[in-house]
Amino acid sequence: MSSEPTIIYTLTDEAPALATYAFLPIIRTFTAPAGVRVEESDISLAARILSAFPEHLTPEQRVPDALADLGRKTLEPDANIIKLPNISASVPQLLAAIKELQAKGYQVPNYPGDPKTDEEKSIKARYARCIGSAVNPVLREGNSDRRAPRAVKEYARKNPHAMAEWAQASRTHVSHMRSGDFYHGEKSMTLDQARDVKMELITKSGKTLVLKPQVALQAGEIIDSMFMSRKALCDFYEQEIEDARKSGVMFSLHVKATMMKVSHPIVFGHCVRIFYREAFEKHAALFDKLGVNVNNGMVDLYDKIATLPESQRDEIMRDLHACQEHRPELAMVDSARGITNFHSPSDVIVDASMPAMIRAGGKMYGADGRLKEVKAVMPESTFARIYQELINFCKWHGAFDPRTMGTVPNVGLMAQQAEEYGSHDKTFEIPEDGVANITDLATGEVLMTQTVEEGDIWRMCQVKDAAIRDWVKLAVTRCRNSGMQAVFWLDPYRAHEAELIKKVTAYLKEHDTTGLTIQIMSQVRAMRYTLERVARGLDTIAVTGNILRDYLTDLFPIMELGTSAKLLSIVPLMAGGGMYETGAGGSAPKHVQQLVEENHLRWDSLGEFLALAASLEDLGIKTGNARAGILARTLDAATGALLNNRKSPSPKTGELDNRGSQFYLALYWARELAAQTEDRALAEHFVPLAKALADNEQAIVAEFAAVQGTAADIGGYYKPDDVKVKAVMRPSGTLNAVLAAAG
Ligand SMILES: NC(=O)C1=CN([C@@H]2O[C@H](COP(=O)(O)OP(=O)(O)OC[C@H]3O[C@@H](n4cnc5c(N)ncnc54)[C@H](OP(=O)(O)O)[C@@H]3O)[C@@H](O)[C@H]2O)C=CC1
Ligand SMILES: O=C(O)CCC(=O)C(=O)O
Numbered sequence: 001m002s003s004e005p006t007i008i009y010t011l012t013d014e015a016p017a018l019a020t021y022a023f024l025p026i027i028r029t030f031t032a033p034a035g036v037r038v039e040e041s042d043i044s045l046a047a048r049i050l051s052a053f054p055e056h057l058t059p060e061q062r063v064p065d066a067l068a069d070l071g072r073k074t075l076e077p078d079a080n081i082i083k084l085p086n087i088s089a090s091v092p093q094l095l096a097a098i099k100e101l102q103a104k105g106y107q108v109p110n111y112p113g114d115p116k117t118d119e120e121k122s123i124k125a126r127y128a129r130c131i132g133s134a135v136n137p138v139l140r141e142g143n144s145d146r147r148a149p150r151a152v153k154e155y156a157r158k159n160p161h162a163m164a165e166w167a168q169a170s171r172t173h174v175s176h177m178r179s180g181d182f183y184h185g186e187k188s189m190t191l192d193q194a195r196d197v198k199m200e201l202i203t204k205s206g207k208t209l210v211l212k213p214q215v216a217l218q219a220g221e222i223i224d225s226m227f228m229s230r231k232a233l234c235d236f237y238e239q240e241i242e243d244a245r246k247s248g249v250m251f252s253l254h255v256k257a258t259m260m261k262v263s264h265p266i267v268f269g270h271c272v273r274i275f276y277r278e279a280f281e282k283h284a285a286l287f288d289k290l291g292v293n294v295n296n297g298m299v300d301l302y303d304k305i306a307t308l309p310e311s312q313r314d315e316i317m318r319d320l321h322a323c324q325e326h327r328p329e330l331a332m333v334d335s336a337r338g339i340t341n342f343h344s345p346s347d348v349i350v351d352a353s354m355p356a357m358i359r360a361g362g363k364m365y366g367a368d369g370r371l372k373e374v375k376a377v378m379p380e381s382t383f384a385r386i387y388q389e390l391i392n393f394c395k396w397h398g399a400f401d402p403r404t405m406g407t408v409p410n411v412g413l414m415a416q417q418a419e420e421y422g423s424h425d426k427t428f429e430i431p432e433d434g435v436a437n438i439t440d441l442a443t444g445e446v447l448m449t450q451t452v453e454e455g456d457i458w459r460m461c462q463v464k465d466a467a468i469r470d471w472v473k474l475a476v477t478r479c480r481n482s483g484m485q486a487v488f489w490l491d492p493y494r495a496h497e498a499e500l501i502k503k504v505t506a507y508l509k510e511h512d513t514t515g516l517t518i519q520i521m522s523q524v525r526a527m528r529y530t531l532e533r534v535a536r537g538l539d540t541i542a543v544t545g546n547i548l549r550d551y552l553t554d555l556f557p558i559m560e561l562g563t564s565a566k567l568l569s570i571v572p573l574m575a576g577g578g579m580y581e582t583g584a585g586g587s588a589p590k591h592v593q594q595l596v597e598e599n600h601l602r603w604d605s606l607g608e609f610l611a612l613a614a615s616l617e618d619l620g621i622k623t624g625n626a627r628a629g630i631l632a633r634t635l636d637a638a639t640g641a642l643l644n645n646r647k648s649p650s651p652k653t654g655e656l657d658n659r660g661s662q663f664y665l666a667l668y669w670a671r672e673l674a675a676q677t678e679d680r681a682l683a684e685h686f687v688p689l690a691k692a693l694a695d696n697e698q699a700i701v702a703e704f705a706a707v708q709g710t711a712a713d714i715g716g717y718y719k720p721d722d723v724k725v726k727a728v729m730r731p732s733g734t735l736n737a738v739l740a741a742a743g
């Protein structure tokens with residue numbers, strides 16, 4: 001790797017990956033005069049799959065394990081990474097990606113859903129590392145600092161997005177389990193010393209099944225043992241489905257099958273099977289034979305029955321429809337295409353889906369395309385309760401007003417695979433009734449025990465002491481730098497958080513907190529307290545664990561700014577480097593659909609602009625490169641101009657889109673650089689570029705407008721064709737020539 005100051009820019013998936021094709025040439029044009037290199041790192045789903053199966057590929061097709069390399073980089077003090085959102089793949093997405101790669105001549109193996117041989121088991125294990133939240137836990141070697149920059153918040157205040165009204169009589173509500181979920185019966189402890197432990201099940205019949213042979217734990221680490229009872233979960237679903245039917249509200253299920261990639265697909269699957277109970281009972285043997293697994297959504301069932309004779313298929317479809325007759329209406333993901341909430345577990349992801357529902361006045365779309373009140377089912381009570389508290393508040397207070405509401409930044413615990421991020425290889429569906437133990441390998445001491453039944457989901461989470469210490473420090477720093485109050489959202493009645501509270505209380509004493517207001521409150525109280533302040537225009541930092549980091553950094557920005565894509569999202573890496581994420585949103589699959597059908601990309605790259613400025617600022621400070629600092633300051637000013645001149649992308653085809661918006665960013669950035677007086681040579685360098693961009697504004701914008709309205713061919717979805725995407729994302733010959741001349 002070069003010793004020049006270097007920014008690593010990730011290549012990911014879907015809309016952000018498309019936007020990158022247009023943005024990288026702009027970035028390089030601007031950073032070259034400062035001697036800043038921009039390296040690419042392809043961590044897309046397709047690249048991760050290819051890197052997992054080198055022996056199935058020709059030498060030319062092989063790709064390095066960029067994610068592992070990048071993971072190592074995060075542990076080096078000079079790491080400076082710009083991380084765009086990537087697909088955390090569900091199984092249906094993985095299957096589609098495999099199919100596309102195979103069709104393109106990459107002989108990666110088929111996904112063995114139900115592996116029998118050792119080889120199949122090994123293939124499945126390798127694919128398991130590609131699915132779900134496979135990237136973020138590896139790269140997030142620091143805690144999370146997400147906030148709305150002042151200019152963005154001010155813009156939202158002056159240009160408020162639409163918020164639907166909340167009726168006090170709304171019947172929309174959240175339903176969660178009252179017992180038998182992970183919250184109830186959770187056990188937690190802080191390690192007195194470093195220990196190696198195993199996770200084992202002692203069955204009622206006397207067998208010992210070692211589920212995880214070894215987990216190395218550090219002194220001071222917090223570990224938890226918790227389980228979700230299948231019986232309690234299924235009873236809960238029965239009751240809630242029936243309750244929705246009786247009360248006439250739609251039924252919707254909100255899980256996060258990507259981040260909780262082992263537990264939540266199972267939780268999802270039970271709901272689907274119960275909803276369609278009679279059909280699943282009647283066709284049990286056939287579904288078994290076909291290997292139907294609705295943990296992967298109804299799409300799995302539709303795919304598997306597609307090969308059956310038509311009459312048999314019709315019978316199944318009729319039986320499924322018959323179930324719907326006595327079930328509540330299902331919330332839709334895409335009413336026009338008949339895609340329900342049960343289609344695929346990655347279609348409804350709680351962090352984005354609940355705020356969208358709340359912003360819509362507590363409504364989701366029904367099959368007839370109308371917005372209706374809904375029962376939002378989130379089985380785990382641990383965090384579901386915050387949404388009910390929010391709904392209560394909205395019903396009483398009415399919708400929030402983006403013109404006046406306060407802001408809620410977040411400091412989130414996630415470093416070193418904290419909490420749920422580290423649980424993937426420690427989550428198990430219990431095969432037989434018994435006792436689930438976490439046992440010290442050296443002494444045989446049972447550290448924690450749970451009595452479980454077949455089908456229960458048992459898991460262990462960990463949080464390292466150093467990660468907690470760093471999180472507390474980050475919270476105090478943010479509190480001091482922003483002048484805002486901070487609240488740790490921690491529930492003393494939850495075993496894990498009771499342990500965290502002890503550490504937080506101790507580590508807060510390590511800092512000078514004079515004049516700061518830092519409180520600890522259980523989640524529901526913290527939500528109420530924060531909302532009371534939000535409504536009065538007051539700002540409050542939410543200091544939370546990993547799940548609430550995820551949930552709240554979509555929730556508040558969506559209400560405050562209309563989208564979480566406009567957040568500044570920084571991960572100060574514990575080893576000294578920095579990772580700059582681009583907003584808190586995902587990879588916006590719907591945007592790709594619009595691009596392919598109408599050649600309009602509504603993706604807003606504001607998150608990339610904010611991240612790049614933060615990355616350059618950090619690079620400037622750490623390498624003493626003054627020009628990087630100037631680039632950062634001028635970029636921030638350009639971003640402000642972009643907002644004020646309303647040059648963000650429009651969702652409507654025919655209007656300015658991502659590409660046009662990036663052009664304006666380049667224009668404003670070049671102007672700012674040409675006008676600054678700190679570095680005259682740098683200013684002179686940018687004068688001709690600023691002039692060329694300004695002189696050609698009309699021609700460039702017209703070239704961007706001309707391509708819209710007809711289909712665009714990008715030659716693939718998970719692995720689009722490089723040349724084709726370049727052509728689609730860089731359609732302005734004039735802009736391309738101006739950038740080339742400046743380089
Ligand atoms: N950091 C990461 O790597 C993350 C990855 N993901 C992954 O992203 C995928 C999609 O997740 P999903 O839950 O649908 O959430 P998304 O955030 O991708 O999409 C929800 C909606 O948010 C809006 N949105 C998000 N980003 C932007 C942007 N930059 N510009 C304009 N609008 C934006 C879009 O609204 P509209 O349609 O109205 O334009 C979009 O449809 C999944 O594969 C998920 O795993 C999710 C979160 C974080
Ligand atoms: O890691 C993931 O799968 C998604 C993370 C996410 O949604 C977030 O960081 O906000």
Ligand SMILES: [Mg+2]
Nearest residue numbers: 351550554584
């Ligand atoms: Mg999120």
